Amino acid sequence: MKLPVIFAAALLALSLHPSAPALAQTAVPPAQQTGSPSGMDPTSSAPTEQQLLNALQGGRLEGRVTIPDQKSRVLEQPEGRQYQTFHESMLPWIGAIFILGMLAVLAAFYAWRGRIRLGKGVLTGRKIIRFTFIERFNHWMTATAFILLALTGLNYIFGKRLLFPLMGPDAFATWTQWAKYIHNFVSWPFMVGLVLMILFWLRDNIPDRSDARWIREGGGLVGDKHPPARRFNAGQKLIFWSVVIGGCALSVSGLMMLFPFTVAGIEGMQIAQYIHAVVGVGLIAVIFAHIYIGSIGMEGAYDAMGSGEVDLGWAKTHHSLWVEEEQARTAKGPQLGGRTQPAE
Numbered sequence: 001m002k003l004p005v006i007f008a009a010a011l012l013a014l015s016l017h018p019s020a021p022a023l024a025q026t027a028v029p030p031a032q033q034t035g036s037p038s039g040m041d042p043t044s045s046a047p048t049e050q051q052l053l054n055a056l057q058g059g060r061l062e063g064r065v066t067i068p069d070q071k072s073r074v075l076e077q078p079e080g081r082q083y084q085t086f087h088e089s090m091l092p093w094i095g096a097i098f099i100l101g102m103l104a105v106l107a108a109f110y111a112w113r114g115r116i117r118l119g120k121g122v123l124t125g126r127k128i129i130r131f132t133f134i135e136r137f138n139h140w141m142t143a144t145a146f147i148l149l150a151l152t153g154l155n156y157i158f159g160k161r162l163l164f165p166l167m168g169p170d171a172f173a174t175w176t177q178w179a180k181y182i183h184n185f186v187s188w189p190f191m192v193g194l195v196l197m198i199l200f201w202l203r204d205n206i207p208d209r210s211d212a213r214w215i216r217e218g219g220g221l222v223g224d225k226h227p228p229a230r231r232f233n234a235g236q237k238l239i240f241w242s243v244v245i246g247g248c249a250l251s252v253s254g255l256m257m258l259f260p261f262t263v264a265g266i267e268g269m270q271i272a273q274y275i276h277a278v279v280g281v282g283l284i285a286v287i288f289a290h291i292y293i294g295s296i297g298m299e300g301a302y303d304a305m306g307s308g309e310v311d312l313g314w315a316k317t318h319h320s321l322w323v324e325e326e327q328a329r330t331a332k333g334p335q336l337g338g339r340t341q342p343a344e
Helices: 002-015 020-027 030-034 049-058 078-113 133-167 169-201 209-216 234-258 266-297 301-306 312-318 320-330
Strands: 074-076 127-129 309-311
Touching: 078 133, 078 266, 127 312, 133 169, 133 266, 133 301, 169 234, 209 234, 234 266, 266 301, 301 309, 309 312, 312 320
Parallel strands: none
Antiparallel strands: 127 309
16 A cells, blocks of 8 residues: 555646756657647648738649549639729729710710601612612621620629619629520621621622721711712721621620630630620720611611612612612612602
């Protein structure tokens, strides 16, 4: 019974000795001090907080992955922050300047010029075919598709700023989901219509000498002169090439987004979105000008795409060279006759 008591007293005396903490510290193996079986500090090779902050502020932050999708290793990239700034700050201003600016210009032009009318006695009551049924069908199909694409695309830019406060979160989420479906599916008839438009009208939209004179004389938009023009005048050719070039840019960038990462990486996808958004709002502004001239801006212009027939007097006033070509081609003058239309 005395041995345990003596052993306990010895341990108590040792623990109270001044050198006991040092002895205890040296008694612990290094592996136990670091927590690593190898005796190495596992955090020695880890990046510091400052290194991570520097990477986030000035460059790309990447990890390592073993899956085939190597783009998933990119955790942070400066281009992503640049795109966010563009989408949230710059794009709404660009869209507003393009679209509202064009509407303001057209309103000012209408207030100054009014509707471009034909003079008295110009209308003959005889008709000439301006566009065939298939041309008009393709035009209206493409136009309808573009309007739907424009409305659903503008929701991407202005929706949460203008519609969300009015509709509320649930209704806006439902509308945005359907807008995405509409935008994706309606893009196909637009692209088909664009290709057919190029096939139908490319030959008639090649610039020639008559365009220079049309521009010099203001194309009938300024003053009372109506310079001679072929089937399409210089203004219409400008609209055509804007639609062709802009439509092709929208189609290519849109296909890249419909099939993401098929032909481009993260940076390429961001560039595609830059192009799609800027060209989209620019083309919307151009189409506003086209709609204006084809409706309230010019007397008789709507008939060309409405019924496909225009008065012979209107055609001679605005497209005299084209009428001469048609009459020389048919050797019969107007293709249609016998209809009367009162002159205004």
